[in-house]
Each structure stands twice: as C-alpha cells, then as structure tokens.
Amino acid sequence: MQNHRRRPGAALLAIAATAAAAAAMVAALPVQAQGSTAEELAKYRQMLAEGNPAELWEAAGEELWKKPAGPKNVSLEQCDLGKGPGVTKGAYAELPRYFKDAGKVMDLEQRLAWCRVTLQGLTRAQATANPFSSPGKSSDIERLVSFIAGESRGVKINVQLSTPEEKKVYALGQKIFFYRGGAYDFACATCHAVDGQRIRLQDLPNLLHASGAQAAYTTWPAYRVSQGEVRTMQHRLYDCLRQQRFPEPDYGSDVITALTMFLAKNANGGTYDGPNLKR
Numbered sequence: 001m002q003n004h005r006r007r008p009g010a011a012l013l014a015i016a017a018t019a020a021a022a023a024a025m026v027a028a029l030p031v032q033a034q035g036s037t038a039e040e041l042a043k044y045r046q047m048l049a050e051g052n053p054a055e056l057w058e059a060a061g062e063e064l065w066k067k068p069a070g071p072k073n074v075s076l077e078q079c080d081l082g083k084g085p086g087v088t089k090g091a092y093a094e095l096p097r098y099f100k101d102a103g104k105v106m107d108l109e110q111r112l113a114w115c116r117v118t119l120q121g122l123t124r125a126q127a128t129a130n131p132f133s134s135p136g137k138s139s140d141i142e143r144l145v146s147f148i149a150g151e152s153r154g155v156k157i158n159v160q161l162s163t164p165e166e167k168k169v170y171a172l173g174q175k176i177f178f179y180r181g182g183a184y185d186f187a188c189a190t191c192h193a194v195d196g197q198r199i200r201l202q203d204l205p206n207l208l209h210a211s212g213a214q215a216a217y218t219t220w221p222a223y224r225v226s227q228g229e230v231r232t233m234q235h236r237l238y239d240c241l242r243q244q245r246f247p248e249p250d251y252g253s254d255v256i257t258a259l260t261m262f263l264a265k266n267a268n269g270g271t272y273d274g275p276n277l278k279r
Contacts, residue, residue, distance in 0.1 A: 052275070052277050053223045053228075053230075054146055054222070054223040054274075054275035057143050057223070058146045058150045058275065059147075060143040061143035061150075064140055064143055065147055069120055070119075070120025070121045070122045071122070074120055076112075076115055076119060076120070078119060079112070080101070080115075081148065082095060082097050088151040089151050089155075090152050090155045091148060091151065092148055092151065092152040092155075093157050094159060094160070095159070095264070096257055096260055096261045096264060097166065098165045098166050099111065102114055104254075108145060108148060108149070108232075109232060109252060110252050110257055112141065112145070112148075113252055131234065131251045131252075132231070132235050141232070142230050142232055145232045149275055150275055152272045156268075156271055157264060157267045158268060159261065159264040159265045161265065169257065169258045170261050170262055173258035173261045173263070177189055177193075177259065177263075181244075182244045182246045184245055186244040186245075187244075188259070189208075193206060195209075195212075202279070210266065210268070210269065213270070214267045214270025214271075215270070216263070216267070217264055217266075218267060218272045219273055220236055220275075221233065222274060222276040222277060222278040223276070223277050225277065225278065234251065234252070237260065
C-alpha cells in the first residue's frame with residue numbers, strides 16, 4: 001500500500017476529483033460520437049483507478065485487523081487464513097480452502113467470522129452482524145475483507161482441491177451453478193455459461209472458461225460507484241441469487257462458499273487485482 005494510509009484527507013480529495021471527472025464522462029455516454037460503450041466504460045474505470053475509494057476501506061480494515069476487540073480484547077493478528085497465524089500476504093488468492101481446526105471448507109468471510117468467535121470471544125451473531133453496509137451504517141466486515149484481499153494484489157489465484165472436503169465443496173458449487181429455479185427458472189449458467197452475452201451496459205463473462213472466470217473473480221471485492229461502498233464476493237453472489245428470485249441465502253452460508261469455490265478454482269492462474277472498481 002502507498003501513503004494513502006497516512007494521508008486519508010489527501011486520498012479523499014484525489015478520489016473526489018477523479019470521481020467527478022469520470023461521472024461527467026459517463027453522463028455523456030449517450031452522445032459520444034466515437035468509440036463503443038464498452039470502450040467508454042473502460043476509460044471511466046481507468047480514470048478512477050488511481051483514486052479507487054477502496055483504498056480507504058483497505059486502510060480501515062488494516063486498523064481493525066490490528067485493534068484488540070471483543071470480550072477477550074485481542075486483535076485478529078493470530079487469525080490463521082491458511083498460511084499460518086497472522087499471515088495475510090497471498091492468503092486470499094488461496095481461498096476457499098479446508099481448515100482442519102474448523103473441520104470444513106471456508107471462504108474468507110466464513111473464516112473471519114470463525115476467528116472473531118474463537119480468538120476475540122464474540123458470539124456468531126456478533127461476528128456476522130452487519131455484513132453489508134447501508135447508508136449511515138458502515139460494515140467492519142467489508143473493511144476487513146478489503147484489507148485482506150488487497151494483501152493478495154499481484155498474486156496468482158491458486159485454489160486447490162487437495163482434500164476430499166474441497167473436492168466435495170467444488171462439486172456442490174458446480175451443481176449450484178447449473179441449478180435452475182426461482183420465479184424466472186434461471187441458473188447462474190443462464191447468464192454466465194455462454195460467450196458474448198450482455199445485460200444493459202454490462203458484459204457477462206463466461207465463467208466456465210478460465211479467461212472469463214479470471215476476469216471476473218480476480219476483481220472482487222470491488223468498490224461499487226453506484227452504491228458508494230465496497231462489496232465483497234459474499235454480497236456479489238447473494239445479489240445474483242436475489243436477482244434470480246432464489247431464496248436469499250444466510251450470510252456465511254455454505255452454499256455461497258461452494259459457489260465461490262467453483263468460481264475461484266475456475267479462475268486459477270489469474271492475477272488478483274482487487275479490491276477493484278465497478279459501476
């Protein structure tokens with residue numbers, strides 16, 4: 001990370017300036033004489049890239065990681081994310097994975113909740129409270145996830161199926177990806193198993209191909225400009241299921257972990273570049 005962690009005021013000013021310029025450009029999209037919509041959106045993301053507000057979430061998440069909290073008044077610095085207690089570098093790029101101490105496969109958000117319970121003494125309800133921020137109500141979880149995910153920036157995704165449990169969860173995630181249901185009789189595959197599909201201005205990657213899975217998976221979590229918040233992979237998949245009119249999964253659901261395992265494994269070899277920026 002750069003000096004923005006020590007100069008949040010300067011970072012905010014830079015972000016505001018680039019966001020204003022980019023917003024003006026996006027507002028002009030309907031009257032652009034040159035270039036496709038996709039090209040203009042790419043320019044928009046590039047304009048914001050140097051002042052991605054997610055940097056502020058990362059800085060806040062690092063503080064939360066190191067801050068003693070909970071009934072035991074300890075930090076999360078001894079939380080084992082799969083590479084040893086307290087090791088954050090490259091951890092996100094290898095998740096989900098099987099954790100012997102918990103006896104199950106976990107994604108990052110499940111593992112964080114487990115650490116907050118076992119290390120800090122919180123109840124599960126306390127550890128998973130307010131997972132998704134809303135106006136006037138920020139989420140510590142989104143900030144912690146932003147920090148940990150950012151620690152894998154530039155690292156290749158390397159999710160393994162080296163245990164029976166990991167193989168079982170991957171297979172479940174694959175089944176969920178193709179399962180049709182809900183009021184629209186949709187599946188994840190309806191939108192994300194064919195090349196060249198779009199919805200409104202958004203290209204829909206084919207998540208069965210390495211290139212599509214890598215392009216999508218390696219950029220979440222991401223700052224959503226339209227929402228003014230960083231959204232995690234749990235939120236992204238929750239929202240997809242909601243839009244399909246499936247029953248809304250509980251936060252930290254094994255269903256979401258299985259789907260994440262399927263997508264992450266498909267993205268193996270891609271270089272992680274998040275938290276990124278989305279419309």
